[in-house]
Amino acid sequence: MRLTAFQVSQIQQKVPMFFGEGSHVWLFGSRVDDGQRGGDIDLYIEPKIQDATALVDAKLKFLLEMHRVLGEQKIDVVLNRRKHDAGLPIYQIAKETGEMLL
């Protein structure tokens, strides 16, 4: 995994702050591959908050905060608010190939 300890701790701290205690987050994409360099930080989040309007707000504020603490870094957030639904293939891929941070 190519994140600094600070980046990991910020993600672990801020995800529950914005998406609710009990939220889960996985890092996936190029940042889990130690053989690559750079790249976006791709996060897959299963949020505790389920209300769509509240989640849109939470996502924007979370990204604002992450950019404030981590700098001008491209961060992509995929939200899946229906845990029990198989949903899109990307959800499965993110969980299977990614690394659970919380």
Added chain:
Amino acid sequence: MKSTVYTETLSICQRHADRLVWAMQAMEKHLPFSADTLGQLTDVEMAILDQFTVRFAKLQDVMGAKLFPTVLDLAKEPGGLDAFVDKLNRLEKIGAIPSAEQWLMLREMRNAFSHEYPDDPDMQAAILNKAFSLAGELLATLRAVEAFASRYV
């Protein structure tokens, strides 16, 4: 020279703003969006929503990347503000934009469009509702910048 660059950049912004306003007015009767109402939109209305997101993104891009630096230049604010956040804070301080924090939120909104949640129409509706309300703030920011810069051109 500086003021020509500013005037040209402003007119590009104004074109995007005009198309954005047109799209917003055309969709006004559907506000607020819901999963149900989104499903009932015609092909033309879906195309208007695409225009909305494209013009929002372009206006936000041009303002941040081109208009803001030319306004700092016009106001003879010292250069050397490398970080974008420093530029924003300076613009807020001299009264050219309402809020640096709000601008950063508009930037997050612009980037959030790329995720369309094809499996989750409630999320699509919530994103569009938020985007329509933030589009009002984007347009208000353009008017504020224009009013501020008018004393220099």
